Amino acid sequence: MATGVVARVLLDSPLPQLDRLFDYRVPPALHSQARPGVRVLVPLRSAGRQAKGFVVEVVDDGEFEGVLSELDDVISVAPVLHPDIYRLIRRAADRAAGTASDLVRLAVPPRQVRVEKSWLAGDHSRGALPVAPTIDGYAQHDVSSLIRAEHTELAGVAPATAPGRRIALTAIPEPTRLQGGEWVPSAQRTLAQLAVATLSAGRSAIISVPDYRDLDHLAACLAELVDSEHVSRIDASQPPASRYRAFLRTLDDAPVIIIGNRSALLAPAPRLGLIALWDDGDDLHVEPHAPGVHSRDLALLRQEDTGCALVLASHARSTDVQRLIEVGWLSAVEPSPRRRRRIMPTVHQVSAEGPAHQARIPSSAWKVVSEALATGPVLVQVARPGFAPRVACAECGETARCERCRGPLALPRAGSTPSCRWCGSLAVGWTCSTCDSARWRSAGRGSTRTADELGRAFPGARVIVSDGATPVQRAPGGRTLVVSTRGAEPIVPGGYSAVLLLDGESMLARESLRVVEDCVRWWCNAAALAAPDAPVLLVGVGGWVATALATGRPEDIAERELADRRTLRFPPAVRVAALIGTSDAVARAQQSLEGLDGVDVLGPVALDDGRVRSIVRLDVARGSEVASRLKAELVRGATTSAPAIPGRPPRRRVPALRVRFDDAEPFDDHASPRASS
DNA sequence: AGCACGCCGACT
DNA sequence: GTCGGCGTGCTC
Numbered sequence: 255m256a257t258g259v260v261a262r263v264l265l266d267s268p269l270p271q272l273d274r275l276f277d278y279r280v281p282p283a284l285h286s287q288a289r290p291g292v293r294v295l296v297p298l299r300s301a302g303r304q305a306k307g308f309v310v311e312v313v314d315d316g317e318f319e320g321v322l323s324e325l326d327d328v329i330s331v332a333p334v335l336h337p338d339i340y341r342l343i344r345r346a347a348d349r350a351a352g353t354a355s356d357l358v359r360l361a362v363p364p365r366q367v368r369v370e371k372s373w374l375a376g377d378h379s380r381g382a383l384p385v386a387p388t389i390d391g392y393a394q395h396d397v398s399s400l401i402r403a404e405h406t407e408l409a410g411v412a413p414a415t416a417p418g419r420r421i422a423l424t425a426i427p428e429p430t431r432l433q434g435g436e437w438v439p440s441a442q443r444t445l446a447q448l449a450v451a452t453l454s455a456g457r458s459a460i461i462s463v464p465d466y467r468d469l470d471h472l473a474a475c476l477a478e479l480v481d482s483e484h485v486s487r488i489d490a491s492q493p494p495a496s497r498y499r500a501f502l503r504t505l506d507d508a509p510v511i512i513i514g515n516r517s518a519l520l521a522p523a524p525r526l527g528l529i530a531l532w533d534d535g536d537d538l539h540v541e542p543h544a545p546g547v548h549s550r551d552l553a554l555l556r557q558e559d560t561g562c563a564l565v566l567a568s569h570a571r572s573t574d575v576q577r578l579i580e581v582g583w584l585s586a587v588e589p590s591p592r593r594r595r596r597i598m599p600t601v602h603q604v605s606a607e608g609p610a611h612q613a614r615i616p617s618s619a620w621k622v623v624s625e626a627l628a629t630g631p632v633l634v635q636v637a638r639p640g641f642a643p644r645v646a647c648a649e650c651g652e653t654a655r656c657e658r659c660r661g662p663l664a665l666p667r668a669g670s671t672p673s674c675r676w677c678g679s680l681a682v683g684w685t686c687s688t689c690d691s692a693r694w695r696s697a698g699r700g701s702t703r704t705a706d707e708l709g710r711a712f713p714g715a716r717v718i719v720s721d722g723a724t725p726v727q728r729a730p731g732g733r734t735l736v737v738s739t740r741g742a743e744p745i746v747p748g749g750y751s752a753v754l755l756l757d758g759e760s761m762l763a764r765e766s767l768r769v770v771e772d773c774v775r776w777w778c779n780a781a782a783l784a785a786p787d788a789p790v791l792l793v794g795v796g797g798w799v800a801t802a803l804a805t806g807r808p809e810d811i812a813e814r815e816l817a818d819r820r821t822l823r824f825p826p827a828v829r830v831a832a833l834i835g836t837s838d839a840v841a842r843a844q845q846s847l848e849g850l851d852g853v854d855v856l857g858p859v860a861l862d863d864g865r866v867r868s869i870v871r872l873d874v875a876r877g878s879e880v881a882s883r884l885k886a887e888l889v890r891g892a893t894t895s896a897p898a899i900p901g902r903p904p905r906r907r908v909p910a911l912r913v914r915f916d917d918a919e920p921f922d923d924h925a926s927p928r929a930s931s
Numbered sequence: 932a933g934c935a936c937g938c939c940g941a942c943t
Numbered sequence: 944g945t946c947g948g949c950g951t952g953c954t955c
Binding site: 269 | 932933934
């Protein structure tokens with residue numbers, strides 16, 4: 255039916271039953287302002303009740319057959335939800351049985367009126383684009399074709415079929431020096447060069463990295479290649495005003511380099527030419543809020559939408575990337591000439607006596623470290639922060655547990671009172687629950703205890719401790735031992751003269767689906783901070799993993815891990831969806847999936863809060879079907895309240911059903927009492 | 932979320 | 944015969 259100008263509006267509401275477009279008539283006074291992307295105010299259900307929303311499209315003819323209400327107002331003419339971004343968000347939400355508005359929250363930062371006004375009034379012209387830099391360390395035909403391919407796309411090559419435009423890039427495993435003297439990981443410089451090359455071709459680039467240290471390195475690399483007016487930094491840590499300003503800048507017509515973490519992938523980049531993702535195996539790439547999308551998925555979807563180039567770069571390949579390579583979606587690109595970092599396994603044969611014995615360092619490693627210390631700093635990677643990661647009863651040897659919450663106790667520093675790793679409470683007057691003894695002893699070694707021991711083993715060396723709570727950004731050169739927990743390793747000028755990966759055994763002992771690939775990633779990332787020919791030693795790990803590392807072929811590990819997961823039907827060989835809720839709701843959700851090929855369900859198992867959990871495993875090809883059926887169950891669960899049992903529970907406040915896609919945690923099999931939160 | 936509609940029990 | 948309880952369902 256002809257209804258005049260109609261705005262199709264996405265409501266700003268987390269309710270799954272409102273997660274679709276609503277049609278509103280646009281009154282003539284608002285015709286010029288009600289453009290796609292603007293924030294609007296609309297009536298909902300009854301006059302007087304208003305909801306906020308975003309205009310997704312403006313059409314002459316709505317789809318809705320009934321009587322249309324009128325748009326109440328246009329909040330601002332800034333087109334903050336770009337139609338391309340809406341489409342991306344819609345696809346990402348549908349893949350994960352989530353709502354579009356959950357993702358809009360990530361994509362569009364909270365409005366800042368002053369910032370917006372000055373942007374609307376401002377001048378959006380930019381200076382000249384930079385010239386294309388060379389991309390160091392890679393064969394020109396490998397990487398430059400990424401950028402050049404953009405022009406063939408304009409000539410009409412179908413984006414999804416053009417070959418060689420989606421690559422898994424193995425990063426150069428060594429630090430590099432910028433002109434200003436600052437040292438950064440080579441990987442960050444490569445990504446910056448790729449982005450600037452893209453910009454010089456008149457196209458935007460997005461680079462997403464997991465943490466703020468990567469982001470700072472990236473910003474430093476870009477600073478010497480391109481004027482800051484061409485760079486926009488999108489991350490949630492900045493103050494609201496600058497965050498909104500950086501976001502609005504990506505709405506301009508001029509191409510821009512967008513750097514940031516997860517939400518950078520949802521920034522509206524004009525003429526997008528490149529998406530690059532650093533270290534996709536890092537779980538900081540998983541959005542903690544519902545529906546928990548992974549940056550890698552956003553990158554893949556957006557690449558498909560736009561036909562831009564895609565680079566997934568890392569030192570150690572994730573099984574997810576391995577899968578994409580094996581199905582032919584990505585092609586692997588290596589530095590040229592090949593730079594392989596060999597990580598040498600060291601038999602855990604502790605010296606019989608002397609300071610190395612005290613520090614529990616194998617004698618061969620002790621020799622390497624003492625020699626390396628003469629030429630520069632040495633990195634020692636350990637598994638855990640603090641002094642002792644575990645406290646045990648001195649009588650019976652049982653792990654000491656918190657008397658309040660049963661969490662394990664740890665010793666934050668030498669001589670301190672043990673405290674609970676879960677609730678943090680101090681274990682004053684602790685007694686063993688097994689044998690009633692009041693005496694405890696520390697067990698295991700954390701970063702500070704290792705540092706103490708190493709300081710004694712290598713007299714005269716300066717010892718620096720870096721961990722997640724107090725990370726050290728840069729350590730000085732010279733005779734320095736840097737003891738660091740994984741992920742907190744500082745970069746040093748010229749690279750470390752040796753790297754010692756000390757707690758391989760205990761890191762691998764963790765019960766998790768992804769232990770092996772996580773450990774390999776941590777080790778390879780630490781190894782990449784070493785000087786080019788410096789020795790890298792791994793203590794306490796043998797077998798096929800050690801062989802692959804010793805030959806400098808970590809991708810063999812990804813390949814084998816993926817093969818194992820295929821036989822076991824574990825992710826990423828299949829997708830998974832966790833169903834959590836009342837046993838009724840979970841059972842109904844399972845029923846809704848009956849009759850689908852390539853779908854099986856594990857569970858339900860009871861959780862400790864009375865709810866149950868099932869794990870749905872599905873072939874990758876079944877994704878949209880399973881997600882849409884589960885979404886329908888979520889809508890039903892939110893719409894109809896559960897059949898009230900005449901017994902106890904009168905009204906439930908928690909949602910009856912929660913669905914979470916592609917979360918490996920259910921397979922991790924560590925029954926932590928915190929799982930309920 | 933809010934808010935209206937409707938069906939059932941207790942009231943003037 | 945009618946008032947109002949809250950369970951049920953819809954929102955352009």
